[in-house]
Amino acid sequence: MANHKSALKRIRNSETKRLRNKYQHKTTRNAIKKLREADKKEAETLFPSVVSMIDRLAKRNIIHNNKAANLKSKLAKYVAAL
Template sequence: MANHKSALKRIRSNETKRLRNRYQHKTTRNAIKKLRESDKKEAETLFPTVVSMLDKLAKNNVIHKNKAANLKSQLAKHVAAL
């Protein structure tokens, strides 16, 4: 167990950040699934929000920037093909 005040605070803040990252990541994955299952019109309206979510995850290092770029590319191709 941690002995220093700063270490105890770090444990608390790490847990808070972990839960926030987990929530945002799961929400984004659900949004991607919803976009892939939707029709053309709905997909076109969802696409910008999903791209924004992916960019935010990449910016905060929840996912790698290249993974975000690959996902955005795949989704753009999918929406265009509908």
């Protein structure tokens, strides 16, 4: 158990951030699944918002920059091939 006030605060902050990151990551994964299940027209409208979500995760270090780039590339190829 933590002995310092600052350590207790760090534990609280870490838990709050962990839950927020988990929520954002799960929401993005669901959006990607929805994009992959959509037809051409719907996928083209969803694509910019999904890319934006992926960029946001990368910017906040929830996912790695290269993973974000790979996801965006694969989704762009997928939408173009529909």
